[in-house]
Amino acid sequence: MTGVDQPSRPRRWWPVGLASAAAAALLGAVLPTTLLSGPDAGPPAPAASPRPGDPPAVLARWLGERIGAELHRQAGALLRGDEAAWLAVAEPPAQPDLRRRYAALRAMQVSVWQAEPVGVPEPVDGQPGQWQLRVVHRHCFVDPDCLPAPVQVQTRWRLVAGVPRLLAVDPVGGTTGSRPWEVSELAVTVGERTLVATTPALRGQLPALLRDAEEAARTADRYAVGTPPTRYVVYYAGAGEWRRWFGGGRAGWTAGYAVSTGGRHEVVLNSVGLRDGFVDDLLRHELTHVATLPVRDPSADETWWLVEGLAELAGAGGRPVARYQELPQVRRLVTGDWNGRLDGAAPPAGAGADRVAAGYGVGYLAVRHLALRYGEQALVAFVRAVLHDRRTLDEAARRAFGGHWAVLHEECVAAVRVAVAGD
Known part of the structure; x- marks a missing residue:
């Protein structure tokens, strides 16, 4: 990876190469109650409303199915590009975050969006009337036939006139940390084999990054173990994003890394200190990790x-x-x-x-x-x-x-x- 510049000769920083993630292990405890894959999948029939005196578990199951129906409608709205319907599930305080997520996901040409509730809703301690429910979002960008990558979020809800309303979506991350589209505004460009995303402040570098990424993809494809990835995803981080995306905290010499997101790998580059003429080397290195590594990194x-x-x-x-x-x-x-x-x-x-x-x-x-x-x-x-x-x-x-x-x-x-x- 790139280096710390010295007066006589720039020293390369080195790629972390791998950032092993336990995304698959995190999903081992998922108990899907609803699988939502877009506008063409019909919502499940709701369970009977709980009656006074019913056990709390009955209310939780009923509420879980109602939340599943709301998530189903939201998934369809995202895939068909209906921002108003995407936001309609949420209370006003949650909408700015959802609006940013929507813009980032649409910019990345989200092609698959599935939502799997994990278990059933649970009451939020100290917040009467609020419920929390973990949800796994499985997603693809650009190509609808890719292997969907999972990411867990913690959602909070409350009932308003018998309808669950979304209060917040909080990243869970686990060992992988937050995905860029969960926490940042993104500027995106898409090529034949790659997708490159960065911050709006670095938007001007996207054409050169895409050119280098497309060339690097051809090299990585040559070394691919089995079928090459359907799409190489590359994030180009500013200083603040480098510390935040996928958990941050990399060694000071790190210029980039490939991180397992569960079923596939994605690449993050550190824009700070990257010198001209090295980005192409770095991309070839990291995209080759994507093309050759198993789901569970060695x-x-x-x-x-x-x-x-x-x-x-x-x-x-x-x-x-x-x-x-x-x-x-x-x-x-x-x-x-x-x-x-x-x-x-x-x-x-x-x-x-x-x-x-x-x-x-x-x-x-x-x-x-x-x-x-x-x-x-x-x-x-x-x-x-x-x-x-x-x-x-x-x-x-x-x-x-x-x-x-x-x-x-x-x-x-x-x-x-x-x-x-x-x-």
Whole structure:
């Protein structure tokens, strides 16, 4: 990723690469009472109204179905572009937030919007007459046949003349944090393979970002494990948004990352400090993560070099090794305290930018060796076997390359040492 500028030479920041999310796990407890997919799905028949003396559970079930019907109507309004109907479900204090969400989602060309209530409504402590209900929104942008990504929200309601009225929608986020369209105004541009969104203040950069993203998508598609993503989604964050989108809090050297949103990955770039001529490298790196990672990101040191090395190979854009910017950092690691193992390339927690750069470089040089010797198709088969099929490195190497991993590992390490010796 990009770097902190220094007087003599700009140093690259490095991509976090992955921001693992437990979105799928969060949804494990979902008990859908209503599935809402747009204007063509008929609302469910409401349950009988509760009578005086009925248990609270009866009221909760009845209210849940009524809320489901309201969410159904709201989903249809969003998909057909009816802002007034989208807002009609809410009380006035909630409408400014809903109006901003509507504008962002429509700008991103929302093509699927489903709402799944989680369980039944519960009374809000200390707020008589108010109810809270978690809802999972599953959504797609541009392409209606994508795998819908889930996001949970906490909604609050009250009954007005027997009709539930929405009081607030609060992001839940979990380990993933808030999506940009949940918390920010967005300016958006859409290409053949990518969607790029940023803040209104950075709108002027969208044409160049889209051009670079479209070119990066073609590279990422080449390394895709299985069918390439239907759409690469890229967010370009300003300083405040970088701290807020998807939870923020990244290491200071981070220029971008790919985050699992449950079923797919999306990319966030840090606009602060990004220099000209590096955005295309960064996009190739991050979009290759999107094209190659499984739903549940691998986090083991044993495969870190492979995950980041493949993304660096794509990011390098076919340039010769001699032009790889981090060779000096790799040399310092290799001639220093490196243990000579690829699984030792992963930087320890709290590592500085130079150590991170060296780890990425070791992965890049090792993966580049495999691609040159065995071809990109074999390399992608190896990545599939290791990251998606959870094969051991030795089994994956025998399947993809026809050799034992112990031997290939030593070849990769030798290629790393030769590359830094020749720098």
